[in-house]
Amino acid sequence: MWMIEILIGLASGLAVGTGFVAFLTVLGIVPRLMQLSRTESKLRVYESAIILGVFCGIYLSFGDTSIEITIVGLVVWGLLHGIFIGMLAAALTEVLNVFPLLFKRVGIDGFLIPLVMALVLGKIAGSLFQWVLFWR
Numbered sequence: 001m002w003m004i005e006i007l008i009g010l011a012s013g014l015a016v017g018t019g020f021v022a023f024l025t026v027l028g029i030v031p032r033l034m035q036l037s038r039t040e041s042k043l044r045v046y047e048s049a050i051i052l053g054v055f056c057g058i059y060l061s062f063g064d065t066s067i068e069i070t071i072v073g074l075v076v077w078g079l080l081h082g083i084f085i086g087m088l089a090a091a092l093t094e095v096l097n098v099f100p101l102l103f104k105r106v107g108i109d110g111f112l113i114p115l116v117m118a119l120v121l122g123k124i125a126g127s128l129f130q131w132v133l134f135w136r
Contacts, residue, residue: 012126103115
């Protein structure tokens with residue numbers, strides 16, 4: 001049983017990590033932000049902020065620490081989440097180009113439809129599994 005849990009965890013981590021890397025690199029969100037804000041010289045600050053944000057998110061997701069936040073803090077937190085989700089939604093129109101390019105470079109472009117369907121069905125199955133088990 002623990003072997004199945006390891007495989008599910010590894011597959012989930014790879015899917016999320018691949019999506020995050022595609023979001024940052026292929027869609028060019030960071031270079032666009034730097035260009036719009038005219039802060040190209042602050043590349044190290046952007047890199048450090050991304051790495052620090054990932055590690056803080058991992059710690060808050062898997063750690064036992066809880067954070068007490070005031071109403072103002074919640075508004076700022078929600079604003080930052082809204083900005084991130086808005087940028088993600090705007091960039092998702094370009095995501096469809098990621099899979100064909102990736103599959104063509106890897107050499108499995110003949111399996112594009114089955115692999116995308118496997119991702120979609122896996123996401124649906126995982127969502128239903130979580131909803132049925134935890135939201136009864």
